[in-house]
Amino acid sequence: MELTLDRLSARLGGRWVVDGIDATPPAGRLTGLLGPNGAGKTTLLRLVAGVLSPERGAVLVDDGTAVHDLPRRTRARRIALLEQESTSTAPLTVREVVALGRIPYRTLWGRDEDDGAVDRALASAQAAELADRAWSTLSGGERQRVHVARALAQEPDLLLLDEPTNHLDVSAQLSLLAFVRDLGTTTVAALHDLNLAAAFCEHVLVLSQGRLAAAGHPREVLRPPLLREVYGVEADVLEHPRTGRPVIAFHEPARGVSA
Ligand SMILES: Nc1ncnc2c1ncn2[C@@H]1O[C@H](COP(=O)(O)OP(=O)(O)OP(=O)(O)O)[C@@H](O)[C@H]1O
Numbered sequence: 001m002e003l004t005l006d007r008l009s010a011r012l013g014g015r016w017v018v019d020g021i022d023a024t025p026p027a028g029r030l031t032g033l034l035g036p037n038g039a040g041k042t043t044l045l046r047l048v049a050g051v052l053s054p055e056r057g058a059v060l061v062d063d064g065t066a067v068h069d070l071p072r073r074t075r076a077r078r079i080a081l082l083e084q085e086s087t088s089t090a091p092l093t094v095r096e097v098v099a100l101g102r103i104p105y106r107t108l109w110g111r112d113e114d115d116g117a118v119d120r121a122l123a124s125a126q127a128a129e130l131a132d133r134a135w136s137t138l139s140g141g142e143r144q145r146v147h148v149a150r151a152l153a154q155e156p157d158l159l160l161l162d163e164p165t166n167h168l169d170v171s172a173q174l175s176l177l178a179f180v181r182d183l184g185t186t187t188v189a190a191l192h193d194l195n196l197a198a199a200f201c202e203h204v205l206v207l208s209q210g211r212l213a214a215a216g217h218p219r220e221v222l223r224p225p226l227l228r229e230v231y232g233v234e235a236d237v238l239e240h241p242r243t244g245r246p247v248i249a250f251h252e253p254a255r256g257v258s259a
Pocket residue numbers: 012013017035036037038039040041042043044
């Protein structure tokens with residue numbers, strides 16, 4: 001899906017939390033949404049998903065249709081949002097949780113048009129072995145994989161992931177991001193781990209206090225002056241010996257000096 005953010009702005013609690021963002025995440029690729037705590041990443045993802053309405057500007061898809069003008073069912077089929085720390089307290093099995101992602105595809109009689117979609121999504125998210133478990137008994141990392149499966153079951157054209165690697169061990173983090181990168185779906189993922197973003201993203205957007213501080217390929221964007229300005233950290237940026245991508249080696253903060 002083609003996606004354009006056009007002067008996108010939203011105010012929460014009387015403050016501009018997303019402030020005039022212009023951006024074009026590349027279609028069919030993985031874009032990392034970066035920035036310190038409170039920078040506006042979650043709010044931006046919710047605006048793009050159409051869950052929140054912008055106060056100014058717009059989110060445009062395809063030939064320039066505003067996300068908010070898409071019919072509800074179309075939006076539910078085409079855009080999946082994996083929220084941070086999604087919870088579900090209902091006594092559901094994992095398969096039932098993933099099947100919630102298929103609701104926009106149910107016919108009037110409640111039948112899914114594609115009864116293989118749930119199994120495909122479970123397999124892709126490496127959660128197939130959890131299918132018959134009770135949701136409430138899963139570990140944090142297992143729950144995260146199931147949430148990813150639910151978003152994949154929606155078979156969206158635009159995948160929005162808020163900290164998808166939360167709770168995942170290193171192997172699961174690498175497999176998830178490699179999978180999402182190779183999916184060919186326009187994906188925007190809020191990430192805190194800059195080295196994961198550097199390794200897997202084609203494009204990164206860096207937010208700072210609601211504004212776009214930088215955008216581009218991680219190699220161009222993730223440089224020491226930007227890391228200092230946006231995150232208040234010192235770092236050396238090296239080159240990965242195998243991939244040529246940036247590897248960020250952070251310095252310890254100086255004692256007694258706050259960022
Ligand atoms: N409903 C709300 N009312 C008032 N302020 C809000 C509301 N929701 C979010 N904010 C504020 O907006 C700012 C941006 O929040 P947001 O959750 O988008 O940031 P984030 O970049 O996702 O942060 P984190 O990395 O900590 O998850 C924060 O300062 C937050 O306190």
